[in-house]
Amino acid sequence: MKIYITFLSLFLFHQSILCANFEVKMLNQGSSGVMVFEPSVLKIGLGDSVTFKATDAAHNSASISGMIPLNAKAWNGELSRDITVTFDTPGIYGYQCTPHSMMAMVGIIQVDDNQSNLNEVESAAKIFKSKFVMNQNRFDDYLKMLSTQ
Numbered sequence: 001m002k003i004y005i006t007f008l009s010l011f012l013f014h015q016s017i018l019c020a021n022f023e024v025k026m027l028n029q030g031s032s033g034v035m036v037f038e039p040s041v042l043k044i045g046l047g048d049s050v051t052f053k054a055t056d057a058a059h060n061s062a063s064i065s066g067m068i069p070l071n072a073k074a075w076n077g078e079l080s081r082d083i084t085v086t087f088d089t090p091g092i093y094g095y096q097c098t099p100h101s102m103m104a105m106v107g108i109i110q111v112d113d114n115q116s117n118l119n120e121v122e123s124a125a126k127i128f129k130s131k132f133v134m135n136q137n138r139f140d141d142y143l144k145m146l147s148t149q
């Protein structure tokens, strides 16, 4: 019985620290248009990680300054390389593909069902999207998807 309880508690402990990994593809052509992250809007749990897959070449994933929670770690992936980012701070994260930010190659990740920095992200998105030459509504559409997903 004692051994059983020890085994059970180890199992439960293991479950609680088991975090999920999600995959976001970096694509020239996705189901929602050209130069996209897929999925472009993602909700994950605290401590989960996301692997940005270099499915197509010449893309990267980089957090946008002013569009991540206070004290959250920024990231800046290399072109044509996978990068795995672990999310330890709750809130909303906006990120871009650096060479295609003008084409609105951006994405949103929400961690731990937390929207405490939504106003900051929306204000930053308003400024950021002024340099989009196409897909001007992507940030607005993505942020809208956060509340309906």
Ligand SMILES: [Cu+2]
Binding pocket: 035, 058, 059, 060, 097, 098, 099, 100, 105
């Ligand atoms: Cu790109």
